[in-house]
Amino acid sequence: MRQHFQGFTDLWLSAFFESRTRAYDALIADFSNLKCVLQPGSHAEIKKAHQDLNITIESINLEKQLADFDKENEQHPMYAY
Numbered sequence: 001m002r003q004h005f006q007g008f009t010d011l012w013l014s015a016f017f018e019s020r021t022r023a024y025d026a027l028i029a030d031f032s033n034l035k036c037v038l039q040p041g042s043h044a045e046i047k048k049a050h051q052d053l054n055i056t057i058e059s060i061n062l063e064k065q066l067a068d069f070d071k072e073n074e075q076h077p078m079y080a081y
Contacts, residue, residue: 020065027056027062030049034049
């Protein structure tokens with residue numbers, strides 16, 4: 001069941017980010033930065049990268065974009081679970 005749910009989540013995220021490329025690009029940039037500092041980075045660098053990611057999430061209004069995407073697609077059969 002968990003794998004089935006993961007499949008739906010993967011499809012949903014793919015569809016979301018295909019329609020929101022700016023959000024995807026902004027998040028990927030910050031996640032990449034965070035990944036780069038996790039291994040060799042100092043606590044301050046990791047904290048800064050995490051803060052930058054949080055700022056991006058807020059600035060692109062990710063929560064609203066997710067809700068809007070759900071609303072836009074609520075009649076689509078893929079989202080009827």
